[in-house]
Amino acid sequence: MLTHTFDSPQKLARVVLLGGSGFVGQAIEAALEKTNTPVKSFSSAELDLSAETAVDQLAGELHKNDRLVILSALTPDKGRDIATFMKNLKMIETVCAAVGKAPVQQIVYFSSDAVYPLGDSPVSEASAAAPADLYGAMHLARELMLKDTAGDKLVVLRPTLIYGADDSHNSYGPNRFRRLAAKEGKITIGGKGEETRDHVFVEDVAEIVTLVLGHGSTGVLNVATGSSVDFGALAHMVASLFGDGVEICPTERNMPVTHRHFDITATRKAFPEFQFASLEEGLRKAHKEFSDS
Amino acid sequence: MSEIAVAYIGMTHLGVNSAVAAAARGMQVTCFDPDEEVVEALNAGVPPVTEPQLEHFMRENEERLTFTADKASLRSADVAIVAPDVPTDDEGNSDLSGLKNLLALADTNLGPAIPLIVLSQVPPGFSRSLALESGRPFYCQVETLIFGQAVERALNPERIIFGAAAPDAPIHPSYQAFLNRFDCPLLPMRYESAELAKIAINCCLVSSISVANTLGELCEKIGADWSEIAPALKLDRRIGQYAYLSPGLGIAGGNLERDLNTVMRYASAYGTDAGAVEAWVRNSRYRRDWVLRLLHDQLLDYAPNPKIVVWGLAYKQDTHSTKNSPALALIDHLGAFGLSAYDPVVPVSAVLNRALEQKQSALDACEGADILIIMTPWEEFKDTAPADIKAHMAGSIIVDPYGVLDTNACTAQALQHFTLGRANV
Numbered sequence: 001m002l003t004h005t006f007d008s009p010q011k012l013a014r015v016v017l018l019g020g021s022g023f024v025g026q027a028i029e030a031a032l033e034k035t036n037t038p039v040k041s042f043s044s045a046e047l048d049l050s051a052e053t054a055v056d057q058l059a060g061e062l063h064k065n066d067r068l069v070i071l072s073a074l075t076p077d078k079g080r081d082i083a084t085f086m087k088n089l090k091m092i093e094t095v096c097a098a099v100g101k102a103p104v105q106q107i108v109y110f111s112s113d114a115v116y117p118l119g120d121s122p123v124s125e126a127s128a129a130a131p132a133d134l135y136g137a138m139h140l141a142r143e144l145m146l147k148d149t150a151g152d153k154l155v156v157l158r159p160t161l162i163y164g165a166d167d168s169h170n171s172y173g174p175n176r177f178r179r180l181a182a183k184e185g186k187i188t189i190g191g192k193g194e195e196t197r198d199h200v201f202v203e204d205v206a207e208i209v210t211l212v213l214g215h216g217s218t219g220v221l222n223v224a225t226g227s228s229v230d231f232g233a234l235a236h237m238v239a240s241l242f243g244d245g246v247e248i249c250p251t252e253r254n255m256p257v258t259h260r261h262f263d264i265t266a267t268r269k270a271f272p273e274f275q276f277a278s279l280e281e282g283l284r285k286a287h288k289e290f291s292d293s
Numbered sequence: 294m295s296e297i298a299v300a301y302i303g304m305t306h307l308g309v310n311s312a313v314a315a316a317a318r319g320m321q322v323t324c325f326d327p328d329e330e331v332v333e334a335l336n337a338g339v340p341p342v343t344e345p346q347l348e349h350f351m352r353e354n355e356e357r358l359t360f361t362a363d364k365a366s367l368r369s370a371d372v373a374i375v376a377p378d379v380p381t382d383d384e385g386n387s388d389l390s391g392l393k394n395l396l397a398l399a400d401t402n403l404g405p406a407i408p409l410i411v412l413s414q415v416p417p418g419f420s421r422s423l424a425l426e427s428g429r430p431f432y433c434q435v436e437t438l439i440f441g442q443a444v445e446r447a448l449n450p451e452r453i454i455f456g457a458a459a460p461d462a463p464i465h466p467s468y469q470a471f472l473n474r475f476d477c478p479l480l481p482m483r484y485e486s487a488e489l490a491k492i493a494i495n496c497c498l499v500s501s502i503s504v505a506n507t508l509g510e511l512c513e514k515i516g517a518d519w520s521e522i523a524p525a526l527k528l529d530r531r532i533g534q535y536a537y538l539s540p541g542l543g544i545a546g547g548n549l550e551r552d553l554n555t556v557m558r559y560a561s562a563y564g565t566d567a568g569a570v571e572a573w574v575r576n577s578r579y580r581r582d583w584v585l586r587l588l589h590d591q592l593l594d595y596a597p598n599p600k601i602v603v604w605g606l607a608y609k610q611d612t613h614s615t616k617n618s619p620a621l622a623l624i625d626h627l628g629a630f631g632l633s634a635y636d637p638v639v640p641v642s643a644v645l646n647r648a649l650e651q652k653q654s655a656l657d658a659c660e661g662a663d664i665l666i667i668m669t670p671w672e673e674f675k676d677t678a679p680a681d682i683k684a685h686m687a688g689s690i691i692v693d694p695y696g697v698l699d700t701n702a703c704t705a706q707a708l709q710h711f712t713l714g715r716a717n718v
Contacts (some may be wrong), residue, residue, distance in 0.1 A: 126575065212633045227588065265582040272629045275593075 605669025
């Protein structure tokens with residue numbers, strides 16, 4: 001549920017991206033460049049938010065008319081343990097201290113749908129955030145830390161599974177399926193791939209960010225397409241992009257089947273003219289970029 | 294007591310319909326309201342609300358009805374019934390200040406020991422906490438008003454539930470004489486039970502609606518048709534033929550929302566579980582956006598940038614009320630599209646934030662539209678031939694949540710007909 005400061009998108013002075021060198025950050029930077037928005041992007045190598053000097057370094061970079069987009073996080077592939085949890089909190093502690101010294105116009109925080117438990121369908125922004133693991137708890141804690149610091153300047157985006165050609169993670173879903181198909185000629189799925197999930201194309205995520213920035217939005221918004229598909233069907237969709245030769249390999253199921261669906265009415269209301277790419281269309285675009293690279 | 298004089302105090306929806314029904318039951322009724330403009334209109338035969346048969350019964354019983362703003366007229370009443378509508382905010386919280394003022398006015402102006410009855414909906418604990426003149430009997434009578442059926446239900450109640458300080462004590466003779474005019478079971482109980490009984494009735498209604506909404510949505514996904522299932526439930530004695538089993542666009546009108554809010558507040562205060570009620574509220578909010586979801590998920594592919602006509606602005610048929618109206622909630626989010634609207638009773642000026650032209654008829658509003666959305670199931674819409682709709686529209690999509698029109702008749706005119714509780718083919 002978002003509240004817009006501006007009915008129509010405004011020209012932005014500058015957007016600062018933290019974690020901008022990642023898969024999603026690059027897509028956001030590209031989308032902002034299309035609107036001729038000045039962007040200052042920091043990778044973790046350029047600005048280590050866990051360093052003692054980071055508060056002053058970040059505060060020194062921020063201008064009062066900036067809009068800050070925070071993507072920096074140690075993702076689950078870097079660890080799901082307590083140490084990773086604490087490091088992630090430390091990074092946002094730094095951001096909070098920096099914007100306390102150098103306030104900005106708006107903060108966009110990239111959280112995750114991991115703040116919601118599986119099984120509550122359909123998930124909407126009104127669903128209770130009750131994370132089931134430290135990764136989800138980390139995002140929820142960071143949301144609260146930023147809310148405490150930024151108040152109604154904060155907009156929290158909770159994206160579901162993001163896919164795109166440049167994704168460096170190898171999490172279960174379109175990106176891994178594409179790599180498996182290209183490398184091994186087969187896609188191995190858990191059980192028969194009965195679980196349903198929502199997959200959102202990275203360019204759509206970037207477009208949502210530009211809309212949120214342009215409208216000066218505040219509040220919470222899930223970033224999902226509203227259309228879920230099971231992993232078995234998804235594997236077949238990816239395989240079909242490679243022709244007929246890719247085999248789908250079911251395995252013995254050792255995890256219970258879970259589902260996730262989203263009610264995206266809040267997105268419809270916030271951005272009535274925005275349309276998500278269909279999964280077929282997004283996979284096709286990602287496949288082409290992947291093949292061309 | 295052969296002839297009793299009844300005073301009704303507060304001429305809003307509840308008060309005026311109940312007073313007219315009492316007159317139709319043969320009683321002499323003084324209808325008091327402190328607002329002289331309201332009284333003047335009533336004396337001219339113009340009620341403040343729209344209800345079927347209301348004006349008819351006002352005319353038919355005009356010799357037994359006296360509309361007045363004169364407090365002194367209350368002095369001659371044998372029994373007084375305070376019955377203003379209790380307004381609620383968007384969260385369903387009641388504003389009882391107007392009711393309390395009228396109760397104080399009645400207490401001051403009625404004769405000594407004349408029984409005072411509150412018909413307005415009050416929260417549990419309200420009656421017991423009232424401080425009235427010493428010796429004045431007080432009862433809280435449960436109203437079960439239904440918008441669009443208010444006169445009929447006031448005239449022929451299924452039963453009368455009323456709360457007393459001590460339910461086993463004899464009923465005051467004047468109030469007993471009043472009750473005897475209605476040929477129905479009487480259910481005396483303690484104040485707190487009566488106050489909660491109305492809430493319990495509404496919770497049962499909402500639970501039925503929630504069942505219909507929840508399973509109706511499943512029907513839409515799996516190819517079932519809720520309209521085929523509901524009759525089977527109604528023939529089950531444990532459910533019943535009058536059960537509220539039609540899927541809808543969420544709870545509206547204010548009264549049901551108020552009761553759900555009251556249960557949640559009391560449960561929170563007393564530490565009882567209201568999880569089921571919270572789920573009903575969540576489901577209601579979710580279903581309200583059914584049309585918006587359908588529009589974005591399915592229809593915009595057929596009709597990008599459509600001109601939309603909305604039939605119906607009232608929250609339900611046969612009422613002027615737009616409280617929590619799904620139609621107005623929908624229109625709030627149709628800003629990107631061309632729009633016209635028509636309601637038989639509610640003017641388009643009820644649509645805030647958007648200036649719409651007042652159309653003279655439903656078909657007039659359809660001119661050139663790509664999508665027709667029927668948000669209130671008025672009889673007038675039901676009587677409109679799909680062929681005539683087709684002739685006025687540019688497109689061929691009808692979104693008809695309540696199934697006002699017949700799907701086969703629409704299909705025969707090459708109109709696509711989308712309705713709640715059924716998969717669209």
